[in-house]
Every structure is written in structure tokens, then in C-alpha cells.
Amino acid sequence: MGKFDGLHLGHQRLITTTIERAAALGLISAVLTWEPHPYAVLRPDQPLRLLTSLAEKIDLIAGYNPNRLIIAPFTRETMATSASSYMAQIMAAQPLRELWVGEGFAMGRARAGDVANLMLIGMEFGFAVGTVSKVIAADQPVSSSRIRDLLAHGAVGEVMTLLGRPFSLCGRVIKGDQRGRTIGFPTANLALPPEQILPADGVYACHAILDGTDIPAVTNIGVRPTFDGLRRTVEAYLLNWSGDLYGQTLRLEFHAHLRGEQKFPNIEALVKQIKQDVSHAQMLL
Known part of the structure; x- marks a missing residue:
């Protein structure tokens, strides 16, 4: 049972431990999480900064093959329910032998x-409670909040270590202002939900996943100050690739931070820097 935002190494340990225990006891393994994220109800005045959408969370958890995945609603009523009453509801719907958290x-x-x-609740209802210790990386516990802090500084390489995989963004490709096309670097502009956390503004070396195909890419996050932009966008230039991406779903996996966002004095300086970014990304990827 858990929020599982990001499904980092600690979450993975909890899920695999549960599955292993169920197999050892000849029981069914079940993972329970909530939708919406509890913070959306607990802190309605604060913007959400989610590492994973519900669809991504489902896909990631499914990769570990639990017998069941339970998406429980989280409402103001849920928030006001005592732990004992909530566990009684769970026991009525899905009796437990062990609960792992x-x-x-x-x-x-x-x-x-x-x-x-x-x-104590488990002693009353007839289930045992097991705990999984935090995973330690670079002398600090792995946590979703730590990952958010690293993303705020563009440290996608460190985030990869805590997730056990690259941080990714997944969205539908929409039409932008098409300025990249005019300077020889057409980009795919991603539509993302407002609650999706983004890495710090800057330029990144990525892998773009399109229909299962892995394509090296350079991704810019920011307002494009050279063009006096105001709206924050996520745009990816796919290397050595051409075609129509509009309306398609694209996933970007972030491997390295190349540089911060810059305002260039003219288009020529911008193009020169983009060529350097492409060369740097090709070397890294």
C-alpha cells in the first residue's frame, strides 16, 4: 500500500517484497494505491508536482506482475476515515494475511x-504488518520529494540512479509556433498535464520513444527567451529522423543535462549552439 509517485527504488523494493512473500505463502499479491494522489485532496491550495501520471504508474507497477492492482479512490471522506475503519473496509473487500508498507x-x-x-489493528483483524526499509543512495534515503528536488536543479542523471531508469515525460505531439522548422531544427512540442513535474529549464540529451522505436533527441524545456517566449514548453528535436509526429504519443527519457536555457543575441548564435548541443547529445547517447 502506498502513493507510489515515481515508482522509485524504494517503491520497487516494497512491491517485490510483497510479491515474494505472497509466492512463499501461496497467496495472491495485491498492490493498492490511490487516485487522485492524496495531496490533491490534502493540499488543494498547493499545485501538484507529479512524477508519474496514473497511466504511467499502472504500467510501471504492472511490470512487476502483482496478481492484482487496486486503484482506490481518495476523497475528503477517505481523508476523514480512521485507519481502523479504512482497514475494516479493505478487509471486507480483500481479506489480508499480511500488509506490507x-x-x-x-x-x-x-x-x-x-x-x-x-x-495493533492487524492483531484485531487477523493480519500481520511488515515493513520495508528505505533504500539508500549517495548516503541519503530515496524518496519522491528528493527526486522532485533534483529535477528542480536539472539533475536528471542523479534522478536516473534513484528511479532505476530514466525520468520520462509522455504526451501527445501538438503544433507549436513552428519556429524550429524555419531554422533547420523542427521540434515535437509535447502537450502535458498541468500537474506533471518538469525538469529545470534547459537543454537535455534524451531518447524519444515513438511506437517502440528509440530515437536520440535533444529536448528544450523553457520559454525560448531568444524568441521572447512567455509560455513554458517541452520541445524535442529528433536526431536523424523525419516524419509527421502531430497527434502521436511520444515519450522522452532524460539522460543528461546539457546546459541551462540561454537568450542568444541572434538566430545565427542560436543555430550554432544547437549544433553543438546535437553533437554533445550524440556523443552521450
């Missing part, structure tokens, strides 16, 4: 359902 997990009204309290 992270060592810092807490649930229920006022987060009173911490591990110690869940153990």
Missing part, C-alpha cells in the same frame, strides 16, 4: 495509522 508509512485521519498502530 514502507517504514515511514502512515494513513487514516490525522495520519494516526502509522506502523505501530497498524500492527
Whole structure:
């Protein structure tokens, strides 16, 4: 049971431990998460910064092959429900032998359902509670908040270490202002949900995944100050590729931060820098 935003190494350990325990006991493994993300209800005045959409979370969890994935609704009523009452509801719908959570997990009204309290609830309802310790990377615990902080600084290489895979953005390609086409670097402009967190503004070496095909790419995130832009966009230039991408779904996997966003004095200087970015990305990828 968990929020599982980002499905980082700690989440992966929890899920694999649960699946292994279920197999050892001859039981069914189930992963439970909530939709929307609890913070959308708990902190409605603060913008969400999600690492993964629900669809991406489902795909990632499915990759570990639990027997069941439960997407439970999270509402204001859920928020007001005590841990004991919530676990009673779960037991009525899906009886448990063991419940596995992270060592810092807490649930229920006022987060009173911490591990110690869940153990008492389990003694009442007939299930045991197991905990999985935090994964440590670079002497610090792996967490979704740590990953968000690293993305805010463009540190996609470090994020890759904490996720066990590249950070990615997935969206439909829409028409932009088509300025890239006029300077010889046509870009795919991604439509993304407003709650999707983005890496810091700048230029990145990426792999673009299109219908299962992996294509090296240079991605710019920002407002394009050379053109006096105001709206933040995500645009990818696919290397050695041509075709119509409009309306297609594209996933960008971020491998390296090349540079911060810059304002250039003229188009010629911008084109020169883009060529350097492409060369740098080709070397890295």
C-alpha cells in the first residue's frame, strides 16, 4: 500500500517484497494505491508536482506482475476515515494475511495509522504488518520529494540512479509556433498535464520513444527567451529522423543535462549552439 509517485527504488523494493512473500505463502499479491494522489485532496491550495501520471504508474507497477492492482479512490471522506475503519473496509473487500508498507508509512485521519498502530489493528483483524526499509543512495534515503528536488536543479542523471531508469515525460505531439522548422531544427512540442513535474529549464540529451522505436533527441524545456517566449514548453528535436509526429504519443527519457536555457543575441548564435548541443547529445547517447 502506498502513493507510489515515481515508482522509485524504494517503491520497487516494497512491491517485490510483497510479491515474494505472497509466492512463499501461496497467496495472491495485491498492490493498492490511490487516485487522485492524496495531496490533491490534502493540499488543494498547493499545485501538484507529479512524477508519474496514473497511466504511467499502472504500467510501471504492472511490470512487476502483482496478481492484482487496486486503484482506490481518495476523497475528503477517505481523508476523514480512521485507519481502523479504512482497514475494516479493505478487509471486507480483500481479506489480508499480511500488509506490507514502507517504514515511514502512515494513513487514516490525522495520519494516526502509522506502523505501530497498524500492527495493533492487524492483531484485531487477523493480519500481520511488515515493513520495508528505505533504500539508500549517495548516503541519503530515496524518496519522491528528493527526486522532485533534483529535477528542480536539472539533475536528471542523479534522478536516473534513484528511479532505476530514466525520468520520462509522455504526451501527445501538438503544433507549436513552428519556429524550429524555419531554422533547420523542427521540434515535437509535447502537450502535458498541468500537474506533471518538469525538469529545470534547459537543454537535455534524451531518447524519444515513438511506437517502440528509440530515437536520440535533444529536448528544450523553457520559454525560448531568444524568441521572447512567455509560455513554458517541452520541445524535442529528433536526431536523424523525419516524419509527421502531430497527434502521436511520444515519450522522452532524460539522460543528461546539457546546459541551462540561454537568450542568444541572434538566430545565427542560436543555430550554432544547437549544433553543438546535437553533437554533445550524440556523443552521450
